[in-house]
Amino acid sequence: MHDAAPPAARARALTKIYGEGDTRVVALDAVDLDIEPGTFTAIMGPSGSGKSTLMHCLAGLDSSTSGDVYIGDVLITGLSDRALTRVRRDSVGFVFQSFNLVPTLTARENITLPLDIAGAPVDEEWLATVIDAVGLADRLDHRPSELSGGQQQRVACARALASKPAIVFADEPTGNLDSQSGAEVLGLLRRSVDEFDQTIVMVTHDAGAASHADRVIFLADGHVVGQLERPTAEEILARIGELAAPRGAR
Amino acid sequence: MLRVAIRSLRAHRLRFALTVLTVALGVAFIAGTNIFTGSLRGAFDALVSQPRADVTVRAGATDGGSIQATLPESLVAEVAALPGAAGAVGVVSAEGAYVLGADGTPVGVEGPPARGRSWVGDASISAVSLVTGRAPSGPGEVALLESTAQDSGASPGSTVRIDTPVAGVREYTVTGLVTRGLSGGLGGTLAVFDLPTAQEVLTEPGTVTAILVTALPGVSQDELAAQVSALVPEATRVETAAQARDDVVQRIQEGFAFFNTFLLAFGVIALFVSTFLIFNTFSMLVAQRSRELALLRAVGASRAQISLTVLLEAAIIGVLAAAIGLLGGLGVSLLLRWVIGALGADLPGAPLTLTGGTIALALGASLLVTIASALLPARRASAIPPVAAMREGAATSPRSLRRITFMGLALVVAAVVPATAGLLLADSDGERAAQLTGLAAALGLVGVLALTPALARPVLGLFGALFRSRVVGRMASANAIRNPRRTAATASALTVGLALMTAVSVLGSSARASVEDVVDSTIGADFVLIGPGFRPFTPEVYDAVRDLPGASVVTYVRTIPVSIDDAQSPVTGVDPAVITEVLDIPVVTGSVQDLGLGSALIDTELAQSLDVAAGDTVTGTFVNGEGKLRIVGTFEPAGPVRGFITTLPTLNSIGTLTRDTAVYIALQPGASPDAVRQELVTRLAAFPSIDVQDQADIKRDINGQFDALFGLVYALLGLSVIVAFLGIVNTLSLSVVERTRELGLVRAVGMSRRQVRRLVTLEALLLAALGTLLGLSLGLVFGVLLQRVLAPQGISVLAVPFAQLAVFAVLALIGGLAAALWPAWRAGRMPVLTAIAQT
Numbered sequence A: 001m002h003d004a005a006p007p008a009a010r011a012r013a014l015t016k017i018y019g020e021g022d023t024r025v026v027a028l029d030a031v032d033l034d035i036e037p038g039t040f041t042a043i044m045g046p047s048g049s050g051k052s053t054l055m056h057c058l059a060g061l062d063s064s065t066s067g068d069v070y071i072g073d074v075l076i077t078g079l080s081d082r083a084l085t086r087v088r089r090d091s092v093g094f095v096f097q098s099f100n101l102v103p104t105l106t107a108r109e110n111i112t113l114p115l116d117i118a119g120a121p122v123d124e125e126w127l128a129t130v131i132d133a134v135g136l137a138d139r140l141d142h143r144p145s146e147l148s149g150g151q152q153q154r155v156a157c158a159r160a161l162a163s164k165p166a167i168v169f170a171d172e173p174t175g176n177l178d179s180q181s182g183a184e185v186l187g188l189l190r191r192s193v194d195e196f197d198q199t200i201v202m203v204t205h206d207a208g209a210a211s212h213a214d215r216v217i218f219l220a221d222g223h224v225v226g227q228l229e230r231p232t233a234e235e236i237l238a239r240i241g242e243l244a245a246p247r248g249a250r
Numbered sequence B: 001m002l003r004v005a006i007r008s009l010r011a012h013r014l015r016f017a018l019t020v021l022t023v024a025l026g027v028a029f030i031a032g033t034n035i036f037t038g039s040l041r042g043a044f045d046a047l048v049s050q051p052r053a054d055v056t057v058r059a060g061a062t063d064g065g066s067i068q069a070t071l072p073e074s075l076v077a078e079v080a081a082l083p084g085a086a087g088a089v090g091v092v093s094a095e096g097a098y099v100l101g102a103d104g105t106p107v108g109v110e111g112p113p114a115r116g117r118s119w120v121g122d123a124s125i126s127a128v129s130l131v132t133g134r135a136p137s138g139p140g141e142v143a144l145l146e147s148t149a150q151d152s153g154a155s156p157g158s159t160v161r162i163d164t165p166v167a168g169v170r171e172y173t174v175t176g177l178v179t180r181g182l183s184g185g186l187g188g189t190l191a192v193f194d195l196p197t198a199q200e201v202l203t204e205p206g207t208v209t210a211i212l213v214t215a216l217p218g219v220s221q222d223e224l225a226a227q228v229s230a231l232v233p234e235a236t237r238v239e240t241a242a243q244a245r246d247d248v249v250q251r252i253q254e255g256f257a258f259f260n261t262f263l264l265a266f267g268v269i270a271l272f273v274s275t276f277l278i279f280n281t282f283s284m285l286v287a288q289r290s291r292e293l294a295l296l297r298a299v300g301a302s303r304a305q306i307s308l309t310v311l312l313e314a315a316i317i318g319v320l321a322a323a324i325g326l327l328g329g330l331g332v333s334l335l336l337r338w339v340i341g342a343l344g345a346d347l348p349g350a351p352l353t354l355t356g357g358t359i360a361l362a363l364g365a366s367l368l369v370t371i372a373s374a375l376l377p378a379r380r381a382s383a384i385p386p387v388a389a390m391r392e393g394a395a396t397s398p399r400s401l402r403r404i405t406f407m408g409l410a411l412v413v414a415a416v417v418p419a420t421a422g423l424l425l426a427d428s429d430g431e432r433a434a435q436l437t438g439l440a441a442a443l444g445l446v447g448v449l450a451l452t453p454a455l456a457r458p459v460l461g462l463f464g465a466l467f468r469s470r471v472v473g474r475m476a477s478a479n480a481i482r483n484p485r486r487t488a489a490t491a492s493a494l495t496v497g498l499a500l501m502t503a504v505s506v507l508g509s510s511a512r513a514s515v516e517d518v519v520d521s522t523i524g525a526d527f528v529l530i531g532p533g534f535r536p537f538t539p540e541v542y543d544a545v546r547d548l549p550g551a552s553v554v555t556y557v558r559t560i561p562v563s564i565d566d567a568q569s570p571v572t573g574v575d576p577a578v579i580t581e582v583l584d585i586p587v588v589t590g591s592v593q594d595l596g597l598g599s600a601l602i603d604t605e606l607a608q609s610l611d612v613a614a615g616d617t618v619t620g621t622f623v624n625g626e627g628k629l630r631i632v633g634t635f636e637p638a639g640p641v642r643g644f645i646t647t648l649p650t651l652n653s654i655g656t657l658t659r660d661t662a663v664y665i666a667l668q669p670g671a672s673p674d675a676v677r678q679e680l681v682t683r684l685a686a687f688p689s690i691d692v693q694d695q696a697d698i699k700r701d702i703n704g705q706f707d708a709l710f711g712l713v714y715a716l717l718g719l720s721v722i723v724a725f726l727g728i729v730n731t732l733s734l735s736v737v738e739r740t741r742e743l744g745l746v747r748a749v750g751m752s753r754r755q756v757r758r759l760v761t762l763e764a765l766l767l768a769a770l771g772t773l774l775g776l777s778l779g780l781v782f783g784v785l786l787q788r789v790l791a792p793q794g795i796s797v798l799a800v801p802f803a804q805l806a807v808f809a810v811l812a813l814i815g816g817l818a819a820a821l822w823p824a825w826r827a828g829r830m831p832v833l834t835a836i837a838q839t
């Protein structure tokens, strides 16, 4: 069944250029990328390599300079703000590094936020499943300020999953967490792929975090410079070392 | 630190501009009135050089208002023959010369007098001077005040019809246009005739109303005045030029003092309202910049320096607001001047001057407001620990509302004491009662303002419940509740303005209802004939309608002023036989029918203040001298008749011009009011200035005056409401900036621009709703209290103008919507990515 389905997200010759003249920065240089449905993809690379930019462009948060981006079958490049918003609302889930939750809403309200915004009915059964998966059933009426950082990120994961989006993007979701909380969040993401067939793209600096992924894509200077399937943390570290060496030699 | 302050202001340009604007509005009002008063002073100086006779003799023991006393013209020669006099000129000046417009109705007589006077050839003593044309000479000629000519469509060479007390309507040729100084009085109309014509149409031949006396060289004004005083009858006022000048100056100053205080009060209210706004702005800026300020502390700035930066910012705002306010003040004073000019007075040689005093006042008021409202935020800023610089999102912990709520409760409870005292005193000491009510209102207002943060949560929760089902609504109400103090301060600005407007509105509608009540219960007549502006008119009117077919009673009343112990009261002469058929006089003791020559009823209030009772005799000064009234009973001062009621022969024995104040007409049963009115209009064709009114007309007339007054008050209070809306704009746009990341987040997870705009708009609506609710409730309480306290003064009926209050509420909500436009637009336009990327 997976083979027949189109990629959850696709980038074709995706280029993003910031600034002009002296300040011109090519953040992404003709990137081609397919994200298969039901997979967990990690994006790695040195700081400034374009990871966040790639993710923002894929997710419809930012517009590309040239090239095409598809979410499922939908070409999102050139869509109006309104249409883009609808794509984000209905087809994309997000987990950011920090400040993921609306402080005035309870955990439960935060989780159902995209559904509420859309005015869509909440699938209570699915919601219970998700909440159960993130293990926060007893914290639902708390506000974000009453939750730990790890709990907040888990609520954010639950929010990303609650609307059953075609794809979930996570930008360093564990960047601000201790290893214990980080592991909880990563485990949760992994399980949502395994158990719920969720598609996840995650940006990370941490080889350990990346080792939870099915595939790791390496980015440098706006280019995809390599990838590993189901790697261990050691393999990832080794590859990072390889990639860094010629760079240093330049 | 100055650099830090300026940088910060520059970074928050918009907020800064809004804050300056709100303060400047209030300052403009205060400065404007001050500049205007200053330029009036210039006018007084010009007055000194204005031509004026050394000594002026005026007929009449008191200022009879529209009742004009006279002197025999023969007295002019006697005065001129005095050893100290170089010459004397007789003058006639009286009210009631109605210049008719093209449509046959009198022009510009709604309030101020319509005066006629005689031309004085000697320019060195004449208060009136020619602008164009020539002086009037002969029975068919007249010169008009420029504004009067304009209003009536007359010009030199054209003819104009004038209705005078003695001669009725006649046509005159306009020979010229005149102008007059401040001493000529403000507003109204003026027609100038030659002396014989003035006597013929205004008083009677052989009489004058004043004599202008010139002193021989070497004779002082006081000497001359003493000589004149010895010669003229007792009921005459003798004034030197210096006294007259002081008189005029005092009269004008008193007139404007009220006007000034009135305007000043609104300026102060607007400033008071803007303190909330400034307080809020600074609180929010300090909260937003807490990390930056903590950093400053970490790198070695002292607490005092931090406070100082904030206060410096406030001071810069204050100075700028003062400057803009002063400019605005010039505009306001020009406007005031234009209004006064439109009323028909030119202010001679009164340039608008910006004195040091005005500048100091504007600066002082502005700085006081800005610095005082920045004090607390400054203290809070200095309390930020340096370590906050290291902490992520140094959110200020919500401080407990307990203290401020307790204070608010205490104030509200304390307000009950003067409120109760005021109610208890209402009957015995109206003035004290009003003061106590004012005190109660002030305490209550401040109390409620202090309670607002605590009230915000339940009230907004209630409103929020309306759109609880939508996430946008939930977020909006949650946001509004997030910082109760800020919400309260924003809403409070609106509360103050709306509370005042509501109180005025309740008072206004109660006053209207009371008047209608009085008209219903006291005027039994079917028709009343009155002169323009309730001024007396010729008895020919009565003669023309006395045998009106269909009428059962036609009777007239005359009212003249009497001065007792320096206080003036009206004395009304009636026909005791029939008056009760057209007027319900609420007699307490005695009876109207038993009134005879020399006896009178007194109203209970006046009886109390003069300490007289039935059996006593009251001596007072009438226009033509002293007179006595024997009190035989009392009546309640409820209807149109106040002071004393006596018989017409008694009034005539005291001696006045024969002028009627009103003619009352009651119909025979079955007579057609329309037919009678038709007949009345036909019969009164020769008296175009006389108004035929039935009860509905009377009510409409009085209510029209109320409406004009209250309209002005609303307009002025509107100023503070505008400030309040600017406050909402400011708070919201700050709060949007504060929530950049949150808004970015919700945009990222799929909230559309429109939903974000709706979110901000809903929040504005909630703020407006809170302010409106509190303002309306508070205003309602104030209004009812005031009505109760003023009931003995005549506002006896309480009428709550629900429709009008609903309009206020709707307008306030629309204002809230309008205030949200810009912040909502900004929130919607906020790029998602930068919002998220911001750390």
Ligand SMILES: Nc1ncnc2c1ncn2[C@@H]1O[C@H](COP(=O)(O)OP(=O)(O)OP(=O)(O)O)[C@@H](O)[C@H]1O
Residues within 6 Å of the ligand: A018, A019, A025, A026, A027, A045, A046, A047, A048, A049, A050, A051, A052, A053, A054
């Ligand atoms: N708004 C912007 N304007 C100009 N240049 C930008 C902007 N955003 C990113 N860049 C540049 O684009 C390049 C890629 O940035 P990006 O944020 O994608 O890097 P990253 O791989 O996410 O880095 P990090 O690991 O530090 O988060 C960088 O050189 C960055 O300086």
Ligand SMILES: [Mg+2]
Residues within 6 Å of the ligand: A051, A052, A053
């Ligand atoms: Mg990044």
